[in-house]
Amino acid sequence: MDRFRLLVEAVQDYGIFMLDPAGIVRSWNLGAARLKGYEASEVIGQHFSIFYPDDARAARWPDEELRIATRVGKYEEEGWRVRKDGSRFWANVVITALRDPSGTIVGFGKVTRDLTERREHTEALRQSEERFRLLIEGVRDYAIYMLDPQGIIQSWNSGAELIKGYSAQDVIGKHYSMFFRSEDVAAGLPEKELHDALQGGRTEEEGWRVRKDGSTFWANIVMTPIHVGGVLHGFAKVTRDMTERIRLRDLEHSSQRMNEFLAMLAHELRNPLAPIRNAVSILQLEPAPSTTVRTSRDMIDRQLSHMTRLVDDLLDAGRLTSGKIRIKPEQTLFNQVVAVSVEALRPEMDARSHTFVLDMPPDNIWVNADPTRLAQVLQNLLGNACKFTPHGGHIRLTARIANARLRVEVSDNGVGIEPAALEHIFELFSQGDGLAASRQSGLGIGLSLARSLVEMHGGTISATSGGTGKGSVFSFELPGATHDSDALSDGGAGDDGPGGGVLVVDDNRDAADSLAEILRLLGFKVRTAYDGAAALTAVRHETPAAMLLDIGMPDMDGPAVLRAVRELPGGDTVFACAVSGFGAEDEKAGRADFRGFDARLQKPVDLEDLRVLLEKSQAVRLPGGM
Known part of the structure; x- marks a missing residue:
C-alpha cells in the first residue's frame, strides 16, 4: 500500500487529511499544511472545526457536516475557511465517511481544494495503508491513479x-x-x-x-x-x-451563430416584403375598386401582416435566448396602447366574426412602460385569443388599477387549455401541446415573449382555464400605474413650411417606385433615386423637404449619402428618415450607423406610420392631396 501513501503525501495542491469519528484530526498531508498554514504537529489531535469561521463554529456546522456524511456517505460544499494566519479562502470540501467491513464508522476522509485562484489539483490523504486505500476508493468524481516511471498503471480508484x-x-x-x-x-x-x-x-x-x-x-x-530520496518513483x-462544460460552450457558440443567422434572415425577408406592402397600400388608396380586387387586396394584406409577424417572431426568438431585448420605460398612455393593439387585431377578429368588448375606466390610464413593447404584449395576447376562439366567439379585454398596479385581462370563450398545458404555455416554442388538435400556425414564441417583456417591466403574467372548450384568461400586472390624465401633454405641431417634396432613395427599384406611388397618392411631390450618386444629384438640383433613405445600398450606403447631403447647401434642413430591413435591436457594430437621421422606418413600411412621419417632416402636399 506504499503507492497510496506516497500518492497522498506528494500531493501539495489539495488538503487531504483523516478525522476520527469525533472529528479529531489524525493525519495531515503536505497539501493541507501548504493550504492552511499549519504543520502536522499543530493540528493532529485538534478538532477540525478550527478551520471554520467563528459563525460556522457557533452554529456547530462542522458537526452537522459529519452527521450528513455519516447519514448519506458523503458531504460536499463550498464556503469560507480560515488559515492559521487568520486569512480566509474559498474552499471546495468533500467529506467521505469511512466504514469497516461490519459497517461501523471508523473515521472520515476530508479533501479540501482552494478555489480562490480557481486551481484544481490532486486530492489525497496521508494515513495508514488501509485508510489510504479507503480514502482513494471513496473519491468518485475524479480518476486518481498511480503510474510507474515508464507510465505503467500501478493503482486505480x-x-x-x-x-x-x-x-x-x-x-x-x-x-x-x-x-x-x-x-x-x-x-x-x-x-x-x-x-x-x-x-x-x-x-x-x-x-x-x-x-x-x-x-x-x-x-x-x-x-x-x-x-523519493531524489529518485523518480512514478507519477500521480x-x-x-469536462465533457459537459465543453458541450455548453459549443451550445453557446451555436446559439450566437443562430441568432446572427436569424437577424440576417429577417432582414432578407423584409426586403421583398417592403414592395409587397407598398403595392397593397397603393391598392388600398385606389378609389372604388371592384369587389374582386378589394377581396383579393384585403386577403393579401392579412396574409402579409401574418408573414411580417412571423418574421418578427423569428427575430424575437434570437433576442430572447441571447438576452438582447431591451425596454425603454416612459410615462405611457395605456389607452392609446390599447387602441393601437386592438386596431392591429381588428381585421383578424372581423374575419372570424368575433365579438370584442373593451372594459376600461373612463379616466385615462398612465403606466411607466415601454409603449412599443407593451403594445407587443397586448397584441400577442389578443392574437392568441383570436387564434383559439372559434368563429362567432367572444373576446374581452379588461383593465383596472389597484394599489398603483395595472391589471389587464384578456379572456375568451375559445377552445381552452388543459391543465397539463398550462404548466408550459409560456415556454419558448410551446404551441399548446395539451390541445394538439387545435394548434394554429405560428412559431410558439408570442406568449414566451409576452412573459419576458412583462417580467422585464417588473410585472407578472399568468394563464387560467377551466379546461378544454371552456375558454381561457391571460392576465398580467405592471407596477407604476395611475389615473392622472394630466400626467403628460402633447406639444403643438408646427406649421407646414415650404419644401421640395420627398426624395425616395432605394437600390431596390420595386421598393422605391411603389413607395413613391404611395406618396403620390397621399398628395406629396415625389422624386426617386436608385443609388447614392443619383440621390446627391437630385438634392443638388432641388433640396427636398424630406428623404426616405434605404440603409443597405451598395457602393454608397444610406449613412454615407446622408453625410454627403448634410454638407450640401440646405442639406442640414432636410428631414432624413432611415428605411431599414434590420430591427433596431439587432444592429451589429459596423453594420449600420443611424447617427444624423431624424427618424427611422422598418421594412415593410406601415402606411399609418408613414402618414404620421410625413406630418412631422413638414413636407408640403400638392393641392388636392389626401
Whole structure:
C-alpha cells in the first residue's frame, strides 16, 4: 500500500487529511499544511472545526457536516475557511465517511481544494495503508491513479473506473497510453505528458481521452511526478470529465451563430416584403375598386401582416435566448396602447366574426412602460385569443388599477387549455401541446415573449382555464400605474413650411417606385433615386423637404449619402428618415450607423406610420392631396 501513501503525501495542491469519528484530526498531508498554514504537529489531535469561521463554529456546522456524511456517505460544499494566519479562502470540501467491513464508522476522509485562484489539483490523504486505500476508493468524481516511471498503471480508484469504464483488473500493469486516441498516441502525446511533468514538476492540460467502450470525453488532467530520496518513483495522475462544460460552450457558440443567422434572415425577408406592402397600400388608396380586387387586396394584406409577424417572431426568438431585448420605460398612455393593439387585431377578429368588448375606466390610464413593447404584449395576447376562439366567439379585454398596479385581462370563450398545458404555455416554442388538435400556425414564441417583456417591466403574467372548450384568461400586472390624465401633454405641431417634396432613395427599384406611388397618392411631390450618386444629384438640383433613405445600398450606403447631403447647401434642413430591413435591436457594430437621421422606418413600411412621419417632416402636399 506504499503507492497510496506516497500518492497522498506528494500531493501539495489539495488538503487531504483523516478525522476520527469525533472529528479529531489524525493525519495531515503536505497539501493541507501548504493550504492552511499549519504543520502536522499543530493540528493532529485538534478538532477540525478550527478551520471554520467563528459563525460556522457557533452554529456547530462542522458537526452537522459529519452527521450528513455519516447519514448519506458523503458531504460536499463550498464556503469560507480560515488559515492559521487568520486569512480566509474559498474552499471546495468533500467529506467521505469511512466504514469497516461490519459497517461501523471508523473515521472520515476530508479533501479540501482552494478555489480562490480557481486551481484544481490532486486530492489525497496521508494515513495508514488501509485508510489510504479507503480514502482513494471513496473519491468518485475524479480518476486518481498511480503510474510507474515508464507510465505503467500501478493503482486505480473507483472514480477512475466510473469515468473511464475500466476495472482495476483491466488496467493495472498496462501503459496509460491506452486512454489516448490512436492519433494522439502516434503523435507521442503520452510520452510528452510524462516529459513535461518531469520538467515542470507538474503538468495540467485538457484534451480528448477514450473510455473502455470507445467513446471519447473531454478531460482535465493533472500529473505530478513522485520523487523519493531524489529518485523518480512514478507519477500521480488526476483526471476529471469536462465533457459537459465543453458541450455548453459549443451550445453557446451555436446559439450566437443562430441568432446572427436569424437577424440576417429577417432582414432578407423584409426586403421583398417592403414592395409587397407598398403595392397593397397603393391598392388600398385606389378609389372604388371592384369587389374582386378589394377581396383579393384585403386577403393579401392579412396574409402579409401574418408573414411580417412571423418574421418578427423569428427575430424575437434570437433576442430572447441571447438576452438582447431591451425596454425603454416612459410615462405611457395605456389607452392609446390599447387602441393601437386592438386596431392591429381588428381585421383578424372581423374575419372570424368575433365579438370584442373593451372594459376600461373612463379616466385615462398612465403606466411607466415601454409603449412599443407593451403594445407587443397586448397584441400577442389578443392574437392568441383570436387564434383559439372559434368563429362567432367572444373576446374581452379588461383593465383596472389597484394599489398603483395595472391589471389587464384578456379572456375568451375559445377552445381552452388543459391543465397539463398550462404548466408550459409560456415556454419558448410551446404551441399548446395539451390541445394538439387545435394548434394554429405560428412559431410558439408570442406568449414566451409576452412573459419576458412583462417580467422585464417588473410585472407578472399568468394563464387560467377551466379546461378544454371552456375558454381561457391571460392576465398580467405592471407596477407604476395611475389615473392622472394630466400626467403628460402633447406639444403643438408646427406649421407646414415650404419644401421640395420627398426624395425616395432605394437600390431596390420595386421598393422605391411603389413607395413613391404611395406618396403620390397621399398628395406629396415625389422624386426617386436608385443609388447614392443619383440621390446627391437630385438634392443638388432641388433640396427636398424630406428623404426616405434605404440603409443597405451598395457602393454608397444610406449613412454615407446622408453625410454627403448634410454638407450640401440646405442639406442640414432636410428631414432624413432611415428605411431599414434590420430591427433596431439587432444592429451589429459596423453594420449600420443611424447617427444624423431624424427618424427611422422598418421594412415593410406601415402606411399609418408613414402618414404620421410625413406630418412631422413638414413636407408640403400638392393641392388636392389626401
